[in-house]
Amino acid sequence: MRQDLLWDADAARRYDTPGEGMFAPEVLGPTVDRLAALAGAGAALELAIGTGRVAIPLANAGVPVTGIELSPAMIDQLRTKVGEAEIPVIAGDMATATAPGRFTLAYLVFNTISNLLTQAEQVACFRNAARHLEPGGRFVIELWVPQLRELAPGLGGVATVTEPGYILVDTYDPLRQHVVSHHFRFDERVDGGREAKVYRTPHRYIWPAELDLMAQLAGFELESRHADWSGAEFTAESGSHVSVYRLVGTNV
Structure with a gap:
């Protein structure tokens, strides 16, 4: 099923759960803090920005955020909360769409890279992130470990x-x-x-080692990997990871 049809108006309405689940302060707080630190004085690009769960608090923390989003319904839901001037969004696929400007940080949260259903598309997503980043910029992926x-x-x-x-x-x-x-x-x-x-x-699903190889093909190297946004150690028993890649090459 096409992802833009999967994430329809009904899914967009059900996605937001203010103060609970993915939107709970204990979940969002460490996420935003880590991303803000990685962005530094630069701007951030969120691939598959959705309804702005992370982008809005990150922008409120002082980081300029631009988004790419495939689903018109998710963009419409985002626009009920924040305008285009505050968070511009490019309608398109995270593996191919282009946003204006250069960024110090690109990120994909909550397993979203797995919505791309082929290895080739996932590699293309890494390369698309690389095209948007300044030299030395970082690409952050939050992803579950296949169980x-x-x-x-x-x-x-x-x-x-x-x-x-x-x-x-x-x-x-x-x-x-x-x-x-x-x-x-x-x-x-x-x-x-x-x-x-x-x-x-x-x-x-993507194994961590496979993800690292995708990153290398796009000119990235693994800078850090933790079990969560707070920096817990990643082990063989971890159910998910937050991986930070730094752009070191131009093989995009």
Whole structure:
């Protein structure tokens, strides 16, 4: 399914959860602090800016932010909160769209690079980030570590989140490195039962070592990798990572 159709008006409305989940202060605070420090006195480019979850507080912290976003509905939702003058957004694909200017920082948060469903597109995204950066600029990616060890032999999927009113089931295609996340939400019905709504999102998962090779192809080198935005040590048991790449070459 096309990503611009997947992230439609309904998805855009449901994306924002002020003060909770991804929007909780304890999640956003360390994210914005780290990105602001990496941007320094320069400007930042957010690939797949979405509804401005990170861009708005980062801009409020004094960092000029420009975005690239494929989904018109997500841009419309962003525009209910901030205008074009404050945060300009280029409509287009994060692997190919061009924003004006040069940046000290480009970033992709919350597993978004996995929305590109081929290795070639993911490499193109690195190269697109490189084209926008000043020499020595940084590209930051927040990404989950594939949890294939959770799959029992012969099973193609695993329930990764089980909460009241919500279940997340991931199904894997290891040959293509694809995973489809099935989001089941249960709404209360008048008769006391529950009615499930299903929302699916496809991804191509990336191993950390593969991500590093993609970076090298685009002229980057790995500067740091931590388990979270606060700088916790990345280990074999970490479920996600924040990787910082520095632009050292011009192979874009």
